Amino acid sequence: MDDFITLQSLIWPEPHIAADQALYARLEGPQLQRNAVAFKTGAAASFDTYFNLFNIGKWQHHCGLETLFLALNGQGKFTLEVIFINSSQAKKTLLSHDVILHDSSLTRLNIPISVSSPDQGLLFFRLTAQTSATLCSADWQTTQTPLRQPKLALAITTFQRETAIERTVDRFEAHIKTSAYRDLIWLTVVDNGKTTDLKNTAQTHVIPSENLGGSGGFTRGLIEARKTGASHCLFMDDDATIHMSSIERTYQMLAYAKSPKIAISGALADANDSGLIWENAALFDGTCQGLHRGVDLRQAEQVTTMELETTFSLSKTTPQNIYGGWWFFAFPLDQVEHLPFPFFVRGDDVSFSLVHDFTIITLPGVLSFQDSNFSDKENPLTLYLDLRSHLAHQLSLPLMDHGRFAVAKIAIWFTLRAVIRCHYDSAAALNLALKDVRRGPQFFADNADMVTRRHDIKAMTQVEKWVPFRGAPPPDKIRIRHKNPLHRLLMALTINGLLLPGFSLYGNQVTLNGTERKKLASIWGAAQITHLDETGENSYLVTHSKRRAFVETLKLLRHVGAMLLRYSRLKSDWQNGYNNLTKTDAFWVEKLKIDQNSKG
Numbered sequence: 001m002d003d004f005i006t007l008q009s010l011i012w013p014e015p016h017i018a019a020d021q022a023l024y025a026r027l028e029g030p031q032l033q034r035n036a037v038a039f040k041t042g043a044a045a046s047f048d049t050y051f052n053l054f055n056i057g058k059w060q061h062h063c064g065l066e067t068l069f070l071a072l073n074g075q076g077k078f079t080l081e082v083i084f085i086n087s088s089q090a091k092k093t094l095l096s097h098d099v100i101l102h103d104s105s106l107t108r109l110n111i112p113i114s115v116s117s118p119d120q121g122l123l124f125f126r127l128t129a130q131t132s133a134t135l136c137s138a139d140w141q142t143t144q145t146p147l148r149q150p151k152l153a154l155a156i157t158t159f160q161r162e163t164a165i166e167r168t169v170d171r172f173e174a175h176i177k178t179s180a181y182r183d184l185i186w187l188t189v190v191d192n193g194k195t196t197d198l199k200n201t202a203q204t205h206v207i208p209s210e211n212l213g214g215s216g217g218f219t220r221g222l223i224e225a226r227k228t229g230a231s232h233c234l235f236m237d238d239d240a241t242i243h244m245s246s247i248e249r250t251y252q253m254l255a256y257a258k259s260p261k262i263a264i265s266g267a268l269a270d271a272n273d274s275g276l277i278w279e280n281a282a283l284f285d286g287t288c289q290g291l292h293r294g295v296d297l298r299q300a301e302q303v304t305t306m307e308l309e310t311t312f313s314l315s316k317t318t319p320q321n322i323y324g325g326w327w328f329f330a331f332p333l334d335q336v337e338h339l340p341f342p343f344f345v346r347g348d349d350v351s352f353s354l355v356h357d358f359t360i361i362t363l364p365g366v367l368s369f370q371d372s373n374f375s376d377k378e379n380p381l382t383l384y385l386d387l388r389s390h391l392a393h394q395l396s397l398p399l400m401d402h403g404r405f406a407v408a409k410i411a412i413w414f415t416l417r418a419v420i421r422c423h424y425d426s427a428a429a430l431n432l433a434l435k436d437v438r439r440g441p442q443f444f445a446d447n448a449d450m451v452t453r454r455h456d457i458k459a460m461t462q463v464e465k466w467v468p469f470r471g472a473p474p475p476d477k478i479r480i481r482h483k484n485p486l487h488r489l490l491m492a493l494t495i496n497g498l499l500l501p502g503f504s505l506y507g508n509q510v511t512l513n514g515t516e517r518k519k520l521a522s523i524w525g526a527a528q529i530t531h532l533d534e535t536g537e538n539s540y541l542v543t544h545s546k547r548r549a550f551v552e553t554l555k556l557l558r559h560v561g562a563m564l565l566r567y568s569r570l571k572s573d574w575q576n577g578y579n580n581l582t583k584t585d586a587f588w589v590e591k592l593k594i595d596q597n598s599k600g
Helices: 056-063 162-176 213-227 245-256 300-314 348-355 380-396 404-420 424-438 441-446 451-460 485-493 514-518 546-565 567-582 586-591
Strands: 005-009 026-028 031-033 036-039 044-046 069-085 091-101 107-110 122-129 133-142 152-158 185-191 204-208 232-237 262-265 267-270 273-279 282-284 288-290 328-332 359-361 367-370 508-513 526-532 538-543
Touching: 005 245, 036 044, 036 069, 056 122, 056 245, 056 300, 091 107, 091 133, 122 133, 122 300, 152 162, 152 213, 152 245, 162 185, 162 204, 185 213, 204 213, 213 232, 213 348, 213 586, 232 245, 232 367, 245 262, 245 328, 348 380, 380 404, 380 424, 380 441, 380 451, 380 567, 404 424, 404 546, 424 451, 424 546, 441 567, 508 514, 546 567, 567 586
Parallel strands: 152 185, 152 232, 185 204, 262 359, 267 367, 508 526
Antiparallel strands: 005 133, 026 044, 031 036, 036 133, 044 122, 069 091, 069 107, 069 122, 069 133, 232 328, 262 328, 267 273, 282 288, 526 538
């Protein structure tokens, strides 16, 4: 008798995850209940959704899938259609059957898939009720034997977010108890704040750790994964707003993957609008470029377009500059040649992906919901961290070596953007980042805890800090219009008024919030800008200052000039220093104060 192994199960909405029903099922009459769909006669449901379509193209390309079955559990009589979507988004019905479901048993159907010359695409099923009926579960299964039995160690880093991490651990513990892989998946929580009351269990191990940021915390988790005999490691955020069953989807892809280099990057969606993708993996080419940003997961055509694109491009020829965010990133430990670099935060996940020869893929339904309102989170400290990591990637990784002028361009773009926006605190922090990058990787090693730099940047942040906002926003005063080509040209030639005498007297006065805050057109011609956060409850005011602009611009030119002149030496120092800090455990063992004779 054949053994049937589940590759992917239906994912249902969960109360604590604010996700739209259209992400799970497209309903024509039925009602989506807790872990079930209830049908009246004639009602229909399609599962061509982000969480529940089956990307057979990825399974065939990466795993050589040859047999596929659909197992259904429920009650009542249905017409079942299994539909294939090809690369042109044309649909073809592979199977159409009347099926009678009984609560006491599974109904399993063999799905005819092309093996000799697979037409890679997507599969989904549709049910139309012939009677009052209920669907309780559906599993895509195979009789194929997996190529390996992964031992998957989850690693979560947390810092003074007791409620979030305790909720995540509770969800994980509840889920793993019923998982078929409960003996092969476990969790390590690295507590950088040493503040959680979590206790060790059979499935969860808690390690108090020195606060060396995400870089240090995840490195501690990686080292622990090796010590416990794991074959693969999965980095996740402490709030881990994921469907826990996506861990099994990840596990199965790792088990069946033909290549031992497969790594899986979870997508990120906006928790405030759970249908919108922030990134579905990303590319780094001087700047970070989230893939498929803005895709609406509630729209069937947009979902299938995204999945087909990731099947036909990333699955066959993975770009060398692709990376996965550490909110959900699973990778094989035997392919790890470098530990994370001590960035503290920002850039550690980019560097870790780029320095390794992983084949990074995405899977439908493997996604984390998070607040992706990065506009409100941007401040002098985050910009300092962003710029220094961007430059470090270029200098330390041969793959990213695009020459001295590429490095100069990044430095100039970051800093002049801040100056043009009248964000002089940010410009000062960015110049500090340039200074620190010029000091080489040893500076990062010596300041792995970022205590000194966090204090320094806090002290220099006098204007760009949120304070409670009361009353009505000041009225906009628009004298220079960015849609007027002559006005736009004048602002470009004068660096947004910096070269115009008395500009603060007649420049625009505007109020911006949300994503408007980062759009250059919004501040073009402005000499006074009131910034509101997304809630409208906090604000800060920046104003045009020639003195501060010229001070920071002169610093920028001095740093960039020195980097151009000494580029070869700087690059050599960075590449050698990067290897010295990441090729062995020695640096991190000392910094994290790890007792190598004990488990944790």
